[in-house]
Amino acid sequence: MVTIPEYFAGKNVLITGATGFMGKVLLEKLLRSCPDVKAVYVLVRQKSGHAPSARIADMVNCKLFDRLREEHPNFPDKIVPMSSDLTQPELDVSREDQQTLVDCINIVFHCAATIRFNEPLKDAMQLNVLATQKIMALAHRMKHLEVFIHVSTAYANCDRSVIEEVVYPPPVDYKKLIDALEWMDDKLVNLITPKLIGDRPNTYTYTKALAEYLVQQECGSLNVAIIRPSIVGASWKEPFPGWIDNFNGPSGIFIAAGKGILRTMRASNDAVADLVPVDVVINATLAAAWYSGSQRYTRPKSLLVYNCTTGGINPFHWGEVEYHVISTFKRNPLEQAFRRPNVNLTSNHLINQYWIAVSHKAPAFLYDLYLRITGRSPRMMKTITRLHKAMILLEYFTSHSWVWNTDNVTMLLNQLSPQDKKLFNFDVRQLHWAEYMESYCMGTKKYVLNEELSGLPAARKHLNKLRNIRYAFNTILLVLVWRIFIARSQMARNIWYFVVSLCFKFLSYFRASSTMRY
Template sequence: MVSIPEYYEGKNVLLTGATGFLGKVLLEKLLRSCPKVNSVYVLVRQKAGQTPQERVEEVLSGKLFDRLRDENPDFREKIIAINSELTQPKLALSEEDKEVIIDSTNIIFHCAATVRFNENLRDAVQLNVIATRQLILLAQQMKNLEVFMHVSTAYAYCNRKHIDEVVYPPPVDPKKLIDSLEWMDDGLVNDITPKLIGDRPNTYIYTKALAEYVVQQEGAKLNVAIVRPSIVGASWKEPFPGWIDNFNGPSGLFIAAGKGILRTIRASNNALADLVPVDVVVNMSLAAAWYSGVNRMMKTITRLHKAMVFLEYFTSNSWVWNTENVNMLMNQLNPEDKKTFNIDVRQLHWAEYIENYCLGTKKYVLNEEMSGLPAARKHLNKLRNIRYGFNTILVILIWRIFIARSQMARNIWYFVVSLCYKFLSYFRASSTMRY
């Protein structure tokens, strides 16, 4: 299989949550380790009087990107900030931006989410479930999408002691919950929240489980991958050890304990610290998307191979069919019907038909752009000329070798005949002298 950097070469990536902790690390790692990626579209909303471009520029000017700036100073050219609000209908995308995204996107990394444990249920559903659903609906329209990578959490099913790598049935149908929240007032929502989340600790965990189900159901026709990190902490190695930019999770505990504010904490000595470095999560996400994308192509190749095996019987044998009834039917059609309901395959121009057939598989099955056909034909002609030139040179070399060997054989033959002649002459002379 191709390497991870090779897979991302020339790809267009759509990233949500680029201004968040995980998203910005993923952006840095992608641009630094896969420098031949074509473009990265980042969906960012306006906030605190800043435009999406200004918010992205603020992220890129941070210390996290120091190493990338040294290794690739022009990396900013690949980043395209797009104004979007994930909580708004159709992600609040302009028609122009939507068209670009639909035509160009190859890989989606959905990292955006609210990570506040005390978020009210309405907002948590809006940010973690509805936004995910809207992104899935957008992804279904994309012409060249290869992978939809969804970042979830290992605690989505923390009400279970043993958690498999599957999407479990949700406690409630996400669609019904979304419809219910539309008519409920805030007081009612707050009252029913404890009953809805049940044995899950907070609305974040609850809505992330619902989001996984939405990805599985709504994205059934997409090539979907889900990554479930546990508590995401500071970087392990990349871009440098210990990078962190928030007070969430262990960071707040370490700071509070280091400042002497926190002296004790309620915990169990038998409980494991499920902490994972952010660069490990990012590497996992990039690798999982690579694996899903490559195996999508391998599945296609395997499917085609099976199809060829099934067709072998028909491509290896020939039959002769009687067509008297078909000829009778054609003769019964009047001239106008013969044109409108043409069944005379003798009129078929096979070269043109096969060419259209091939173009149709490219356009309608593989959903590939047709604009590159002239360049592809030019490249094909170049390869054909190279093959013809190589074959010509090969034939000339073989001919020269054959001629050379023939000349050598002729010289050997002359030598043997000459030797025999001399021997016979010597033998004849010796006999004459003897007599």
């Protein structure tokens, strides 16, 4: 078999969702590691008055493409932006552009989707299901298509505890649902949504499951593979460690913890945090395209599904995530932290609500009161409200664990040549979680918050100041409790003296025992 770069040489590739987090990394990796690829066509919608070509030009100027820019300065010449809107008929692609794609495309990567968990069902269906149907219809017309890669999610079937690398039939016929949603108004759709999604936590996982089944049912003679990543996080190694560019998923939670805003979260310490670095997912995606494409004439036709997860191979738990995030941000604090980083994970709803009231809402209210008194606009309660909404959406995934079958991923890894194993590494057994979490947290500091490392001394000084404020506050609180409750009550004083005397006796005994030993 040819190597992965050799397979992509001279090929025309189509990517949907190229401006998204995974799409950017896919585009960069493809152009850097497969420099002989002929052209990469990207479907991009016009946004805020910016044409697709302008959006792509702006995107490739970001730090993610620095390494590619050094190694292959002319890489932008291979990117061909095409105006498109996946929610519109025929993807809103002009007839001329459609014909271009039909005549030249060899490989399709369908990465576009809405990743908002609380998207209304109609909107989620438009972007995750109907758009997939339209892309597949266009793919059927392509004269030289070798492989179609559909990017799904490992949580598409999260209503199951054991998830195999197969496409599961959904609880409802997607065609009937599409027809029904055409005549239903939004109010009716919102009423029936909980019944439709059943045991799944949101419309995102539900519609991704429908999309997988649609791909299986409508692929026909197409050579198709499905990639199912779990919680996609910052890069592990490529193009450099810790690259991340958004607040989505765990990144926003990590930043909130580092800022000292997040103090409690409903999660199970022992639940597996199935984080997977974005470059691992992209390497597996390119390898899957290579395997299915290069083997299309020699192996029986089958739809391969790859569970791109870490939990069954190199497990890492939410309690460990919390420890490493807090440790990293105490050593390398974020600028202008609200409080010192400290998070309490609990699976108990009532305890979590108590800590939310004490550690989130009360400090936020007091801080906003201070801002009002000093003539500034209050903002902390709004921040806390947004944070709680995000936490509620993530609770399901931080409180459960799943068993993933990853036989196809193992098979794919074993098919790679030694050269490709180095260049397209997705062996998560090599992932050292402590190092990865530190680079992830530092990535949020550098690339999401745009904080320079030169500001670390000032940030550490500010953190020490917050520690001193906390000690002073606790001391004042203890004195007030003494004056109000203990000093005025004989019973309270007796209890206090009993506790102090017990502690004194214990210390005396400990000191005497130590003296006798020596």
